[in-house]
Amino acid sequence: MIPLRLRGRAEATAPYVVRLSTARDVAPGPGAARLVTEDDEGVAFSSANGLLAIDGVCAAMLDGDVVLVDPQRQWVERLLRAGSQHNTLVVTERCDQLCVMCSQPPKKTHVDRFALLEEACLLAAPDLLIGISGGEPTLFKEELLAMVERVLGVRPDLSFHILSNAQHFTEQDIPRLAAPAFRRVSWGIPIYAATAGLHDAIVVKDGAFTALQKGLAALLVAGARVELRTVVVKDNLAALPELARFVAVRLQFVEAWSLMQLEHVGFAKGRWDNLFADHRAAFAPLAEAIDYAILHGVRAQLFNFPRCTVPAAYRSLARASISDWKRKFPNRCAPCREQAQCGGFFAWHPDDQASQMVQPL
Amino acid sequence: MKRRRFLIPSLLAAGLGAHDPARAADKEAGLAPPPADPDAGSLARLYSQDHLFTLASHRSHSSHSSHSSGSGGGGHYSHTSHRSSTGGYDGGSYSYDPPVIPRLPRTPPSPLPSQTAPQPLFTPFERASPPAGDGLAPLSGRTRRFAAIVRRVELALLAQDFYKGPIDGVVTPELRAALRAFQGKRGLEVTGTITPATLDALMVSSQ
Numbered sequence: 001m002i003p004l005r006l007r008g009r010a011e012a013t014a015p016y017v018v019r020l021s022t023a024r025d026v027a028p029g030p031g032a033a034r035l036v037t038e039d040d041e042g043v044a045f046s047s048a049n050g051l052l053a054i055d056g057v058c059a060a061m062l063d064g065d066v067v068l069v070d071p072q073r074q075w076v077e078r079l080l081r082a083g084s085q086h087n088t089l090v091v092t093e094r095c096d097q098l099c100v101m102c103s104q105p106p107k108k109t110h111v112d113r114f115a116l117l118e119e120a121c122l123l124a125a126p127d128l129l130i131g132i133s134g135g136e137p138t139l140f141k142e143e144l145l146a147m148v149e150r151v152l153g154v155r156p157d158l159s160f161h162i163l164s165n166a167q168h169f170t171e172q173d174i175p176r177l178a179a180p181a182f183r184r185v186s187w188g189i190p191i192y193a194a195t196a197g198l199h200d201a202i203v204v205k206d207g208a209f210t211a212l213q214k215g216l217a218a219l220l221v222a223g224a225r226v227e228l229r230t231v232v233v234k235d236n237l238a239a240l241p242e243l244a245r246f247v248a249v250r251l252q253f254v255e256a257w258s259l260m261q262l263e264h265v266g267f268a269k270g271r272w273d274n275l276f277a278d279h280r281a282a283f284a285p286l287a288e289a290i291d292y293a294i295l296h297g298v299r300a301q302l303f304n305f306p307r308c309t310v311p312a313a314y315r316s317l318a319r320a321s322i323s324d325w326k327r328k329f330p331n332r333c334a335p336c337r338e339q340a341q342c343g344g345f346f347a348w349h350p351d352d353q354a355s356q357m358v359q360p361l
Numbered sequence: 362m363k364r365r366r367f368l369i370p371s372l373l374a375a376g377l378g379a380h381d382p383a384r385a386a387d388k389e390a391g392l393a394p395p396p397a398d399p400d401a402g403s404l405a406r407l408y409s410q411d412h413l414f415t416l417a418s419h420r421s422h423s424s425h426s427s428h429s430s431g432s433g434g435g436g437h438y439s440h441t442s443h444r445s446s447t448g449g450y451d452g453g454s455y456s457y458d459p460p461v462i463p464r465l466p467r468t469p470p471s472p473l474p475s476q477t478a479p480q481p482l483f484t485p486f487e488r489a490s491p492p493a494g495d496g497l498a499p500l501s502g503r504t505r506r507f508a509a510i511v512r513r514v515e516l517a518l519l520a521q522d523f524y525k526g527p528i529d530g531v532v533t534p535e536l537r538a539a540l541r542a543f544q545g546k547r548g549l550e551v552t553g554t555i556t557p558a559t560l561d562a563l564m565v566s567s568q
Contacts, residue, residue, distance in 0.1 A: 009503040011511075011532050011554055034557040036510060041502030044510055050532075050554030053507035074503075 011050030086323035166215035194246035248296035
């Protein structure tokens with residue numbers, strides 16, 4: 001587990017964003033901090049915002065990281081880690097759904113950090129892919145789109161992947177989303193079933209399915225890049241082939257369709273036995289859905305499926321989807337030859353369960 | 362220039378600055394004025410003129426007030442159990458919380474027999490545990506590291522007559538004013554903060 005939040009002591013009193021650099025001799029540019037000292041327990045940096053002492057890391061680990069410093073709470077949050085393709089900015093924790101398996105249950109309060117996050121994006125390492133997540137980011141659609149537009153206006157080398165339920169896009173957004181800047185933006189959009197009843201039950205929101213179709217239509221017309229995401233749970237496992245037909249017929253414009261195994265955190269943790277569909281015992285519906293999608297030109301892929309738990313014929317679709325900082329492998333995986341291509345398990349997955357599931361390849 | 366460079370070590374040699382462990386021990390033990398001092402330090406205060414000074418192990422109380430100001434330096438003496446950097450993680454008070462981020466496994470090495478098995482990947486990113494305690498390290502690493510640099514800045518500004526306050530490692534309005542004055546005089550960007558350019562100009566080099 002790579003720590004994303006560190007304890008830090010800052011000279012400043014208000015939160016700020018800064019890029020850390022370990023090059024001692026060079027005068028750091030605007031928004032950059034230079035390493036001052038390093039000892040066994042941590043490091044200290046200096047920037048225009050003054051001193052910043054961080055615990056529990058060595059300097060080399062932080063080089064190039066863009067961090068958000070919260071002096072009052074003595075937190076240093078590593079927003080954009082240099083060299084990682086798994087950076088996610090949480091723009092809000094508010095959400096308008098309450099999905100049964102939510103891995104990050106929403107909060108009522110919204111802390112507006114758009115200005116700080118925008119600064120962070122502008123300081124990002126070249127060509128970085130920046131994930132944006134929530135909550136539901138488009139609850140603050142104007143702030144979100146404006147931030148993306150401004151950042152890409154200055155930094156056309158960056159790209160964004162934004163997780164959204166797509167229910168807040170309207171016809172009025174189409175010209176905006178069709179602008180050239182949005183070629184560098186892809187949208188990860190959840191769809192759990194081909195019918196309103198089941199989809200709405202899983203996201204615990206009446207009318208969600210209908211609103212989603214309208215949003216997807218707007219994205220389609222705008223030529224947006226869309227990745228559909230379907231978390232597999234007991235309730236929708238048998239309905240996956242039907243969803244595959246729906247996607248292939250109605251939503252063929254999508255770039256990819258990701259079928260995702262459950263994450264053992266948030267709501268899913270307490271409801272694991274009611275939600276977890278063991279694909280090792282029942283891969284047939286998944287196989288049928290994948291076959292149908294691929295035959296119809298929809299690129300289906302498997303997220304959070306350890307490779308050894310997937311039948312050999314479908315193994316190549318199982319991506320190393322779990323972010324580097326929260327990925328782990330049980331000890332039994334040590335001899336496996338496919339570990340490098342495998343997503344492994346979420347760091348919070350119970351070890352005994354993980355251990356039982358795997359069979360080194 | 363040369364003279365200034367030598368002045369700092371001389372001040373250090375004279376006992377100014379660098380008394381963390383003793384001070385920390387005071388704080389930790391919640392020591393009232395030592396019983397050996399019948400007038401409770403009032404005589405010392407009279408002569409200290411609000412400056413920090415050190416006499417044997419008795420520190421002037423006139424400088425205590427500065428600890429409660431600045432950027433909250435005074436309130437963060439952590440307990441011994443907090444010596445691992447993440448000991449204070451509570452996760453609750455911050456209204457923005459990224460996904461569950463478990464505390465770092467930075468516990469002191471425990472001689473568990475199960476530890477002989479190969480560890481999962483992606484764990485060896487943390488620092489080794491801090492060295493075994495000598496009983497004098499109640500300050501968190503960041504607070505000590507932070508204060509050590511601030512003290513060096515205070516000394517350097519004192520040596521150049523920009524600062525007259527205590528060498529206590531606390532960023533006070535007085536220190537900020539001194540930084541601004543120094544930065545203005547040297548043609549640096551005036552921020553009132555300890556910037557890389559200021560550290561260079563004060564010749565407070567990296568350790």
